[in-house]
Amino acid sequence: MKYIFVTGGVISSLGKGLTAAALGTLLEHRGLKVTLAKFDPYLNVDPGTMSPFQHGEVYVTDDGAETDLDLGHYERFTHATLTRLNNLTSGRVYANIIEKERRGDYLGKTVQVIPHVTNEIKDRIRAISKNSDADVLIIEIGGTTGDIEGLPFLEAIREFAHEAGPRNALFIHVTLVPYIRVAGEIKTKPTQQSVAKLREIGIQPQLLICRSEKPLGADVRQKIAMFCNVPVECVIEELDVAHSIYEVPIDLQKEHLDDLVCRHLALKTEPANMADWKRMLRRLIHPRRQCRIAVVGKYIQLQDSYKSLYESLKHAGGANDAAVKIIRVDAEDIEKHGAAKMLRRMNGILVPGGFGRRGIEGKIAAARYAREKKLPYFGICLGMQIAVIEFARNVCKLKNANSTEFDAQTPHPVIALLDEQRGVTEKGGTMRLGAMPCKLVVGTHAHRLYGTTLISERHRHRYEFNNAYRDQLTAAGLRIAGLYAEKDLVEVIEIPDHPYFVACQFHPEFKSRPNEAHPLFRGFIAAALRTTR
Numbered sequence: 001m002k003y004i005f006v007t008g009g010v011i012s013s014l015g016k017g018l019t020a021a022a023l024g025t026l027l028e029h030r031g032l033k034v035t036l037a038k039f040d041p042y043l044n045v046d047p048g049t050m051s052p053f054q055h056g057e058v059y060v061t062d063d064g065a066e067t068d069l070d071l072g073h074y075e076r077f078t079h080a081t082l083t084r085l086n087n088l089t090s091g092r093v094y095a096n097i098i099e100k101e102r103r104g105d106y107l108g109k110t111v112q113v114i115p116h117v118t119n120e121i122k123d124r125i126r127a128i129s130k131n132s133d134a135d136v137l138i139i140e141i142g143g144t145t146g147d148i149e150g151l152p153f154l155e156a157i158r159e160f161a162h163e164a165g166p167r168n169a170l171f172i173h174v175t176l177v178p179y180i181r182v183a184g185e186i187k188t189k190p191t192q193q194s195v196a197k198l199r200e201i202g203i204q205p206q207l208l209i210c211r212s213e214k215p216l217g218a219d220v221r222q223k224i225a226m227f228c229n230v231p232v233e234c235v236i237e238e239l240d241v242a243h244s245i246y247e248v249p250i251d252l253q254k255e256h257l258d259d260l261v262c263r264h265l266a267l268k269t270e271p272a273n274m275a276d277w278k279r280m281l282r283r284l285i286h287p288r289r290q291c292r293i294a295v296v297g298k299y300i301q302l303q304d305s306y307k308s309l310y311e312s313l314k315h316a317g318g319a320n321d322a323a324v325k326i327i328r329v330d331a332e333d334i335e336k337h338g339a340a341k342m343l344r345r346m347n348g349i350l351v352p353g354g355f356g357r358r359g360i361e362g363k364i365a366a367a368r369y370a371r372e373k374k375l376p377y378f379g380i381c382l383g384m385q386i387a388v389i390e391f392a393r394n395v396c397k398l399k400n401a402n403s404t405e406f407d408a409q410t411p412h413p414v415i416a417l418l419d420e421q422r423g424v425t426e427k428g429g430t431m432r433l434g435a436m437p438c439k440l441v442v443g444t445h446a447h448r449l450y451g452t453t454l455i456s457e458r459h460r461h462r463y464e465f466n467n468a469y470r471d472q473l474t475a476a477g478l479r480i481a482g483l484y485a486e487k488d489l490v491e492v493i494e495i496p497d498h499p500y501f502v503a504c505q506f507h508p509e510f511k512s513r514p515n516e517a518h519p520l521f522r523g524f525i526a527a528a529l530r531t532t533r
């Protein structure tokens with residue numbers, strides 16, 4: 001296996017994760033098998049307990065790990081299936097070490113950052129390799145070079161690369177080359193300093209990916225090459241993309257990133273044929289139609305909170321030859337101004353996942369509006385629970401029906417905890433998590449869209465459809481379209497007499513790819529487009 005380490009310099013939010021993912025795309029298109037991992041220096045054991053306002057979306061893998069949203073990019077840009085091994089935090093590293101120390105595994109030794117923390121990190125790299133048959137492992141180090149908490153990770157990858165040998169490991173540094181408007185100049189000094197910081201700890205990056213809003217120019221490239229100690233062709237420009245993040249692989253290919261990587265790592269392959277990717281891009285960038293989708297949520301200010309969801313909507317747009325204009329609607333605004341006012345000009349309504357009672361009544365009003373006005377509705381996780389509550393209250397006339405998450409005293413707990421969740425007090429990693437099989441009912445919307453009866457989708461929730469109300473709700477016209485057979489849990493509901501009212505307890509957004517839009521998103525956008533005619 002070959003190892004590529006991607007570090008970041010100057011500032012965060014440079015799109016390091018996207019860059020690593022895009023490199024994965026290029027290498028896959030050269031016929032290589034890739035896998036990717038993210039190492040994050042923060043002290044949470046995993047991002048599962050962090051608010052989406054803090055850290056953006058929590059991405060869930062098949063094996064039920066709650067991970068950094070960059071893993072979502074990795075899976076969307078490549079065909080890698082990632083596991084809980086592919087995301088490591090300082091919190092996890094220390095938790096492991098302290099557990100071993102308490103067990104007495106260190107046999108009386110003093111436990112230290114070097115070598116114990118660094119060894120733990122290196123062991124993880126080896127574990128990922130052992131668990132994967134990929135040719136190349138790309139590891140992104142979170143944070144910015146110079147951060148105190150990042151040092152053990154940098155030392156660990158330095159040691160690892162040294163042990164792996166020069167043709168087996170490669171360092172790529174993603175850095176910012178800012179354009180100073182008042183001076184009309186591009187500045188290389190922050191990049192020089194960031195690379196100097198890496199060299200101080202013994203890492204000489206072989207490739208520099210320079211994020212910039214202006215083209216670099218030969219003189220700037222020369223200067224960076226000279227002062228960062230790399231050949232000039234190893235200074236790679238990465239401009240802000242014009243239309244879509246899926247342009248990044250194409251832009252980096254033009255700069256010969258994949259050629260350089262393969263040369264450094266002595267990987268002999270054909271050049272990447274990106275024809276399929278370019279076709280997909282054309283569809284995304286030049287759509288013939290348009291629709292407006294309201295995403296009714298709580299975490300709407302922050303672009304990253306519903307990352308996979310927004311991407312899935314774009315993929316579904318591409319598959320329908322349409323631009324999806326996403327209108328983020330704060331559920332509390334619906335409570336204040338009413339659903340009719342906030343949702344009037346929409347072609348479809350999506351209620352995504354969420355936690356806590358704030359905004360709940362606004363979401364219920366949105367579901368009711370969609371049901372009554374026959375506007376396409378797509379509910380995901382909390383969005384399904386909302387649809388069930390709405391149906392119970394307004395169709396079955398179960399007054400004050402609710403989820404026990406929001407009203408412990410509700411007379412009609414149509415959404416409730418299973419017994420196995422009742423005793424749970426720890427928050428970290430204790431929800432129903434990861435991929436589970438679901439059986440679809442023949443003849444339903446969902447079955448038609450998936451084209452199969454057995455699917456597997458990922459979960460992240462505690463509360464469930466309460467089977468005590470199943471007969472009452474279905475008698476009133478709610479259709480159960482999918483079940484987790486082993487535990488007889490409702491996974492998909494629909495309203496048959498409606499253009500598109502589909503909601504699922506799982507998170508389909510984690511499995512959509514730009515070239516393979518998810519069936520439920522595809523069907524939702526197709527239905528939304530029908531309302532534009």
Ligand code: GLN
Binds near residue numbers: 353355
């Ligand atoms: N809060 C709900 C639950 O825990 C929904 C979770 C979600 O939407 N991811 O069941």
